[in-house]
Amino acid sequence: MERIASFDIDHCRLEPGMYISSINDDIVTYDLRFVRPNTPPFLESGAIHTIEHLFATYVRNSRFKNNVVYFGPMGCRTGFYFILRSVSHADAIALTKETLSFISAYDDEIPGVSATECGNYLDHDLKTARVHASYLRHILENWNESLLNYKR
Numbered sequence: 130m131e132r133i134a135s136f137d138i139d140h141c142r143l144e145p146g147m148y149i150s151s152i153n154d155d156i157v158t159y160d161l162r163f164v165r166p167n168t169p170p171f172l173e174s175g176a177i178h179t180i181e182h183l184f185a186t187y188v189r190n191s192r193f194k195n196n197v198v199y200f201g202p203m204g205c206r207t208g209f210y211f212i213l214r215s216v217s218h219a220d221a222i223a224l225t226k227e228t229l230s231f232i233s234a235y236d237d238e239i240p241g242v243s244a245t246e247c248g249n250y251l252d253h254d255l256k257t258a259r260v261h262a263s264y265l266r267h268i269l270e271n272w273n274e275s276l277l278n279y280k281r
């Protein structure tokens with residue numbers, strides 16, 4: 130089988146930030162990298178799960194709710210993929226920053242946390258999710274379109 134494109138980036142040079150993973154017509158997959166690859170600690174199970182719930186809930190209620198295709202964690206637990214349709218890169222960065230700010234300050238019931246709504250509803254950690262969200266939010270403070278390309 131052929132090696133897929135996401136294995137082609139040099140993970141040893143990848144720093145936390147926001148990158149374009151792929152573009153397919155009007156659909157852009159963003160790489161939200163929270164942890165430098167291969168440098169533990171990685172995103173913990175409970176925190177990654179809580180970030181998933183809060184991020185997805187926020188963006189699917191935002192002004193871009195009809196443009197959100199997907200948000201979910203990477204199996205390596207160093208980040209997430211965020212897939213948007215027909216949204217400019219500048220708006221994608223702004224929405225991501227806004228969402229991370231929302232998670233950083235979130236202090237309420239985690240949405241979708243019950244046995245009927247979630248596949249592992251006891252595995253959540255809001256406190257640690259906030260720490261991770263706040264960390265990437267600071268990294269993205271002055272992020273712009275020129276920084277979205279992976280360094281090759």
Ligand code: ZN
Nearest residue numbers: 178247248249
């Ligand atoms: Zn869940």
